Amino acid sequence: MKKNLGEIIKQDMIQNRGYILNSLQLLKLILWEKYDPMKYLIFFRVANYCENSPKLIRGIVYRIYYHHSFKFGYEISPKTKIGGGLRLPHWGGGIVIHSNAIIGENCEIMQNVTVGNNALKSRDDVAIIGDRVTLCAGSKVIGSVSIGDNVVVGANSVVVKDIPTNTIVAGIPAKIIRYVNN
Structure with missing residues (x-):
């Protein structure tokens, strides 16, 4: 509905x-x-x-x-398709999100976050982000990737591959550093 x-x-x-x-x-x-x-x-x-x-x-x-x-x-x-409950804790945030991106409900996006395409592969294929995802300061989500529900993407991380549900990822490129039980 x-x-x-x-x-x-x-x-x-x-x-x-x-x-x-x-x-x-x-x-x-x-x-x-x-x-x-x-x-x-x-x-x-x-x-x-x-x-x-x-x-x-x-x-x-x-x-x-x-x-x-x-x-x-x-x-x-x-x-851009963004579910309800979007939280933007900082004004003047430098946030860039591609028009084809899909973001789930109750997500939080910190300052200087980019959700964009991989210009070398496709200008139209971008991320699908699940519910209750936090994109920490400076994180980048590049290309056609899928991020599951209940994920935290660490500060200044670069996501270029799919991220499973209930995880915390960090680094360049982003790697799973912990699984979270909900």
Whole structure:
């Protein structure tokens, strides 16, 4: 069952804030907060939701979204499929995610993370990332790889091969350093 926009935004709020903002708090966030990743996530979700809207509406929403994308330092296409509960703990994060990437629910992405293609092999084949995955600062996920659920990718690691579920990986290239029981 596909979730609606409101449910996904609420899931993002719980991951980022620990609670759901009421209407007044949400309005304050959108109108007055300058640097809150939750504000960016709301604009991302709306732009993602408007992907199949009429051209005029999509154009207006995208313009607002790209303004905030530039302001926050995130390069995430509104076409990217990202599950609810995305946590971005740092604003000005330098995060780059390819438009064909698929990211599961309740994931956390730290600053300076890249999820991209391997230009030497294919410009369109990119990662599929499972649920409850943490991509630590500076990590890179390159090419057509699959990352299972409950995975932690260590800081400055480079993932170029598939990663199984319930693992912690680190290094260049990333290797399994521990299995985690859930």
